[in-house]
Amino acid sequence: MFLLSCNMGLYRMAIFIFLLPHMAQMTEISPGFKIRITSRGLELLKHETQKFVEQELGDITMPEMHGKKGNLQYSITDIKITELNLTADLSFQPVDGLLFDVQNSSITLNFQRRVIYWLIQDVGAINASAEGVYINTTLHLAKDEEGRLKIANVSCDASIAKMRAKFGGTFGRVYDFVATFLKTGMRFILNRQICPALNHAGLVLINQLLETIPVRAKVDYYVGIDYSLLSDPVVSGTSLDMDFRGMFYNLQNKDDILENYSVNPVLNEYNRMIYMALSEYFFDSGLYSYFKGGVFRMHIANERMPKDLEMLLRTTYFGAIMLLNPALMDAPISLEMEVTSAPKSTIKPSGATATVHAGVRVLLVPPGKSPVQLSSMTMESKFNAKVYMKEKRLAIQLDLRRFKIFSNQSALESLALIPLQGPLKALLQVTIVPMLNNYTKKGVQIPLPDGIDLIEDMVEYHDGYITIGANLHFRSGLKELIEKTS
């Protein structure tokens, strides 16, 4: 085993040295995981963003206005936004932004007036509207120190062309001069409130939702996953692209990570709202981390040992036991399997496979005495791995495709192992594979915020990576999602 891992090390080093000049030219780490949001995804986001902005602007509070002009005293209170009619668009703004653009829209307000002219008082409600409302907001996206996606800053520009208010009531024309003055004031105040409301919505509220995306998160007892962004997101005219590290790590030894040799996945489809790519490195780092965590080790004895297999092992090793010590004839037999090097995944257009090398030992375990080894053999197996999405988790279904055992000591012993081939394969198929699948079906979360689900997903296999296209579904409005996070 030492020899084996040593050889692997040398082999890897050879590859490393061979690739070194090439790698030095690559300034960036290749991503193990990528996400692309397409224009179709943006269309859905636009819908949600508009609703959200309408809610946020609807919550703007306006200060009261009081004043005195000659014999006229006025106060304007309870200024509320009653209706927003936004004509809005959300578009990609290269190289790092999303532009939310409101054109020629209207905002309807309602307020209470109280006017005293000489000694006569006039009170009542008034409807007013702001017309020709233009808002131009760009959300600039970036990665923060932790590697999380966030809105780094918001540039905002708002203007209101006209304010209308109909002061009817008792005094009619008396209001004219005050009305002009009030409308100007209201327009000024409203205009000044819009951008701070949108800045807050972006920098505080949306960032709060982005906080729910896992960056470095524990997956289970053994491993964690690193979804930190490798660079700032890149916005083009047709997509928003994010490169994540996409690497598993062992929780006990976070620095022992697999060298990333994988290809950089290519996304070139735009039909669905979102595309994700996962490279071989993504899967290999997982296999490596579990391997380093000592997970791939198994002891099959007693009730877990199928009776017919035990019989077969007894028959096969009858001679060996007689030679060793006939008194051990009835001692229980056990099997020990240990994966000897980190399993390796291979992704091709025809599908994904994982290759596993393991050592198998057959032991006699007399009660109260130390175990006696009867045989040691090498096992090579290959699994088909089917990747699928389960809600927002990425799960894998394995099934055994190729299985081979042989002796690494002699060809003769390899021949003797032929009868064991079928039963051991069955053991793997019937006992171990279902156990692995029961485990892998829990899946691992992908980096999307809470409350946003994937639907209609479609998995495709390419040379060296997998892509998953899907549509997005908001479980509730953006505002409700954000409220749930606080």
Ligand SMILES: *[C@@H]1O[C@H](CO)[C@@H](O)[C@H](O)[C@H]1NC(C)=O
């Ligand atoms: C692999 O990752 C290491 C750091 O973990 C980095 O220094 C190196 O450039 C990466 N290599 C490639 C080919 O991405």
Ligand SMILES: *[C@@H]1O[C@H](CO)[C@@H](O)[C@H](O)[C@H]1NC(C)=O
């Ligand atoms: C807002 O839009 C709706 C439908 O587009 C329209 O019926 C309504 O009159 C508009 N309100 C204002 C104040 O423009």
Ligand SMILES: *[C@@H]1O[C@H](CO)[C@@H](O)[C@H](O)[C@H]1NC(C)=O
């Ligand atoms: C803005 O909207 C109003 C009413 O909907 C319309 O009369 C006006 O022509 C529009 N202005 C522009 C510049 O589109």
Ligand SMILES: *[C@@H]1O[C@H](CO)[C@@H](O)[C@H](O)[C@H]1NC(C)=O
């Ligand atoms: C203000 O608008 C509301 C609804 O649009 C309407 O019911 C109400 O009568 C209006 N009030 C005045 C004073 O015009």
Ligand SMILES: *[C@@H]1O[C@H](CO)[C@@H](O)[C@H](O)[C@H]1NC(C)=O
């Ligand atoms: C919005 O603002 C951006 C940058 O501030 C500018 O490039 C763009 O022309 C503006 N768009 C509109 C419609 O005003």
Ligand SMILES: *[C@@H]1O[C@H](CO)[C@@H](O)[C@H](O)[C@H]1NC(C)=O
């Ligand atoms: C906004 O953030 C982007 C990305 O981090 C940065 O390039 C840009 O300079 C920032 N702009 C302002 C005005 O801070």
Ligand SMILES: *[C@@H]1O[C@H](CO)[C@@H](O)[C@H](O)[C@H]1NC(C)=O
């Ligand atoms: C044969 O395989 C077993 C199990 O993997 C291992 O422990 C042993 O060292 C190997 N022997 C040789 C000579 O490679």
Ligand SMILES: *[C@@H]1O[C@H](CO)[C@@H](O)[C@H](O)[C@H]1NC(C)=O
């Ligand atoms: C599957 O896993 C769950 C928990 O991880 C466990 O409770 C259950 O017994 C397992 N089922 C099988 C058939 O192994």
